[in-house]
Amino acid sequence: MKVMLIDDEHHALHSLKRTLLETDPFLKVSLFTNGKEALDQLIGDAHDVVITDFWLPGIDGVTLLEKIQTVCPEAIRILVNGHADDAMLFKSLHVAHQVLHKPLDSKLLWALICQTANLLPLVSDETMRKVLGGVSKLPSAPKLYRELSALLQQSNCTIEDMVRLISRDPAITAKLLQLANSAFFTRRAKTVELRAAVVRLGINTIRNLLLGVELFEPGSLIARAIGRDLDNVQQNALKMAQMAERLARGTALAGDAFVAGLLADLGQVVFLMTFGSEWRDCRSDAKLHARPLHEVEQEYFGVSHAEVGGYLLGLWGLPYSLVEAVANHHRPERIIAPLYSTSAITAISTALIENNPIDDAWLMSMKAKTRVDVLRENLAGAS
Numbered sequence: 001m002k003v004m005l006i007d008d009e010h011h012a013l014h015s016l017k018r019t020l021l022e023t024d025p026f027l028k029v030s031l032f033t034n035g036k037e038a039l040d041q042l043i044g045d046a047h048d049v050v051i052t053d054f055w056l057p058g059i060d061g062v063t064l065l066e067k068i069q070t071v072c073p074e075a076i077r078i079l080v081n082g083h084a085d086d087a088m089l090f091k092s093l094h095v096a097h098q099v100l101h102k103p104l105d106s107k108l109l110w111a112l113i114c115q116t117a118n119l120l121p122l123v124s125d126e127t128m129r130k131v132l133g134g135v136s137k138l139p140s141a142p143k144l145y146r147e148l149s150a151l152l153q154q155s156n157c158t159i160e161d162m163v164r165l166i167s168r169d170p171a172i173t174a175k176l177l178q179l180a181n182s183a184f185f186t187r188r189a190k191t192v193e194l195r196a197a198v199v200r201l202g203i204n205t206i207r208n209l210l211l212g213v214e215l216f217e218p219g220s221l222i223a224r225a226i227g228r229d230l231d232n233v234q235q236n237a238l239k240m241a242q243m244a245e246r247l248a249r250g251t252a253l254a255g256d257a258f259v260a261g262l263l264a265d266l267g268q269v270v271f272l273m274t275f276g277s278e279w280r281d282c283r284s285d286a287k288l289h290a291r292p293l294h295e296v297e298q299e300y301f302g303v304s305h306a307e308v309g310g311y312l313l314g315l316w317g318l319p320y321s322l323v324e325a326v327a328n329h330h331r332p333e334r335i336i337a338p339l340y341s342t343s344a345i346t347a348i349s350t351a352l353i354e355n356n357p358i359d360d361a362w363l364m365s366m367k368a369k370t371r372v373d374v375l376r377e378n379l380a381g382a383s
Contacts, residue, residue, distance in 0.1 A: 001117055002028045002045075006038045006052035006064070007080070012103065019106040020113075027113070035059040042072040049116055051109070053102065054081040054088065062088075065095040074129035076116055076315055080104060090208070093179075094136040098317040101183040112317075119314040122307040122327055131274050132312055138171035138269055141234040145210075148172070152207045162206065163195050170237045170266050172210075173259065176201065178316035179209070190319040192342075193255035229272050229280070236353070237262050243349040246375065247368075253342055260325040260346040263313065267305030267326075270312060271297070292356075294330045306330050332362065340366040348372060352379060 003020070007013050010033060017029045030047065032038035035056045042050070050068055054061035065077045079096040081088060092099060100108070123129050148165045151157050166172050173194060180197035181190045191197055198206065244261030248254040271279040278300070286296040294304035310327025314320070325343040328334045332347035344366055351358045352375060363369040 001026075001049075001113060002030070002047040003049045003113060004030045004032065004038060004042070004047045004051065004075075006032045006035060006050070006056065006061075008033045008053070008055075008057055016104060016106060016109070020110065023106075023110055024113075033057075035064040039064065039067055039071065042068060042075070046072050047075050048120070049078065049113060050075045051078040051080060051100075051104075054079060062092050062095055065092075069095055069134060073131075073133040074126060075133065077133075078112070093209075097315045099182045115314060115320055115323075118320065119311055119323070122314075123303050123311045125302045128301065128303055128308075129311075132270065132308065132315065135270060135274070135312060138175065138266075139230060139273055140169050140171040141230045143231065144169050144234065145172075148210065152203075152210060157203060159195070159198055159203065162203065163198055166198065167194055167241070167258070167262065168238055169234055170263050171269055174263055174266055174313060174316070174318075176206065176209075177259070177318055177322075181317055181319070190317075192259050192319055192322045194259055195255070230269065233265055233268050233272070237265055239353055240264050240346075240349050243352055243375070244345050247345045247348055247371065248342075251340070253340075253345060256321070256342045257345045257349075260322055260329075260342050261349050263309060263322070264326050264329045264346055264350060265305060265309065266312065267307070267309030270308050271301075271305055275301070292330070292354075304330065332359075340368055344368070352376060355379075 001024075005013055005016060013031045013033070017031055020027055020029055030038075030041065032041065035052070035058065038050075038052070050065075050072070052061045052064055052068075056064065061079050061081070065079060068075060068077060076097050077095060078098045078100060079092050080100045080102050098112070100112075123132065144165065148162075148169075151161055151165060166176065177192065177194070177197050180200045191200070201209075241258045241262035244257040245254055248257035268279075271282075279297075282296050282300040283293060285291075285300075286293040289296075294306055297304040306329055307327050310323045313326055314323040321342055324335070325341075325346040328343055329346045329350045332344065332351075335341070335343045335347065348358060348363075348368065350356070352372070358372065360369060363372055
């Protein structure tokens with residue numbers, strides 16, 4: 001794992017490096033006090049994580065990260081600032097994967113590095129990592145975006161109204177969770193629950209983000225070209241979310257399960273946005289030969305939408321429980337703990353919606369077989 005730290009405070013840099021190496025002596029840590037020198041180094045020496053202070057001599061951190069995105073797009077880009085404000089937040093939205101407060105907490109930084117190490121096996125292809133590293137905003141379903149925009153312009157807009165609409169769109173949900181979990185808005189534990197995220201951000205901030213910062217691309221050529229496909233992904237995502245919520249009913253996992261179901265196929269939005277016609281060919285191939293889409297994606301791209309979605313959510317600093325649930329929703333055998341967890345619920349929801357078999361022994365180990373059998377019978381009766 002290669003980490004680059006950029007800050008003009010020499011003492012803080014060396015102290016942080018010393019702490020990190022005490023934790024993991026095999027970690028490779030590069031230190032730079034000058035943005036241009038750091039950029040020159042990255043041109044020929046890619047790093048997994050780049051962490052830069054906002055205030056640097058001759059260049060601000062956002063501008064530097066924009067240049068780094070070009071020369072080393074696969075790196076996870078993190079901005080550090082001791083004087084956070086909305087203007088800086090909005091400026092950094094399109095380039096920084098995550099934002100941290102200064103002074104850096106070495107334990108927090110180490111946790112972030114560990115999460116990065118967990119992400120790398122999900123997408124091993126360097127070209128695909130570069131593609132995903134360049135994704136800063138996602139196209140939302142145009143019709144829903146228009147509804148949400150109209151709602152936000154009403155003076156009597158409520159939190160419940162916003163949650164009701166946002167919870168129908170995976171792209172908007174993912175981006176707002178990214179922001180709500182950033183250091184700009186909280187030093188508390190991360191959250192996957194959508195209502196808590198909306199409350200944390202507040203109506204005014206969300207209004208500014210969606211209406212004034214071009215956080216999404218509902219009117220772009222890309223969004224118009226894939227609008228119908230986006231609507232299909234959105235509708236299926238809502239089915240997955242509702243199924244996951246039903247499976248989690250009566251447990252403390254209901255809110256998290258809904259969001260995990262909603263975001264399970266977020267990688268399809270990324271494929272649509274970045275590969276367009278090639279991904280449509282892949283989807284057509286899967287339908288023609290009656291094969292699972294994720295298996296055909298693996299052959300086309302070397303990775304499926306499940307890993308792509310999980311990787312992007314990890315880049316954006318969302319809780320690893322959500323990353324794991326999304327990345328493994330077609331691969332329940334990769335879920336290590338035999339518990340009725342968010343990951344397990346998301347995998348079961350996928351199987352039920354797609355009418356795929358589920359291993360009975362696995363379900364019984366989680367004491368979920370009866371619940372799943374009832375839901376499967378209900379689905380069969382409704383069809």
